[in-house]
Amino acid sequence: MLEDSFGRQFHYLRLSITEACNFRCQYCLPDGYQGPSSDSFLSVNEIQTLLSAFAQLGTSKVRITGGEPTLRRDFLDVLHLTAQTPGIERIAMTTHGARMSAHAKQWKDAGLHQVNVSIDSLDPRQFAAITGQDKLKEVLAGLDAAANAGLDVKVNTVLLNDFSDARLHRFLAWLKEMPVTLRFIELMETGDLPQFFNQQHQSGGPIKQTLLAQGWQPIVKRKDAGPAQEFFHPDYAGKIGLIMPYSKDFCKSCNRLRVAANGKLHLCLFSEHGIDMRHLLADGDVAGLKQFLIECLGQKHETHYLHDGNTGATTHLAMLGG
Known part of the structure; x- marks a missing residue:
């Protein structure tokens, strides 16, 4: 088992297979x-x-990320290869979801268990x-296709300062009937966009307090789970997660390592270098x-060290898939 000098064990690999993406998100590739x-x-041979x-070395979960991983022509080959690797028990993917309605079942059949899709607003114009990209309709159709294919579906939403109560209520109303996990993610500072971070960063703490006051209850994490604090409510089909990298002891439960699309190992999303x-x-x-990894x-x-304004070598999140 891979273990660091602080006793943390690493069951989870986040593998970027491309930096390219055809979306232009404000907080990533504007x-x-x-x-x-x-x-x-x-x-593919290097990935194998x-x-x-x-x-x-004990890794049981792999998340395939980008950029947008499905832009690779051999994406399905990478997915098959990952599923056929002895010891890998769970495969997830992060995607913008625009291609999912046509391919979700094919991905499931190839061995994919979970998709994480970025949806920062349920309002098409926003x-x-x-x-x-004006593709909310296609992305929402992709969520339905993924759920129908039997994939575990999680939706990522980046918290920005213009995240209004009305926007939160719209998401909560959506979760009444939609069986997905919606994760609110605090904006993280990167080297390219310090001014955007200073203008738009919002803590997830107030949302957590709102959820608890409304009867949402914590869910016990799996050993290979990511950093989200997840909550359920008996009256909702969906669940909610909060990823708060600026919260106390966020790194204490770290269980994941990252490999960039260029083959460099990153011990942290914000490490000084690969x-x-x-x-x-x-x-x-x-x-x-x-031996090298050990x-x-x-x-x-x-x-x-994000609290100190240290963003390391991460100039934008597409480099490592977040």
């Missing part, structure tokens, strides 16, 4: 994608080496303003990679 070309990202090493391991991946050296865990810090 000017559109302008990064490296697809030939600089991990190949990576997954084998992590699985043999959704288009935030994402740069650690290059492309040479081991290119050589198919599973044993060498396992040694790298000794460098992992106790916290992300």
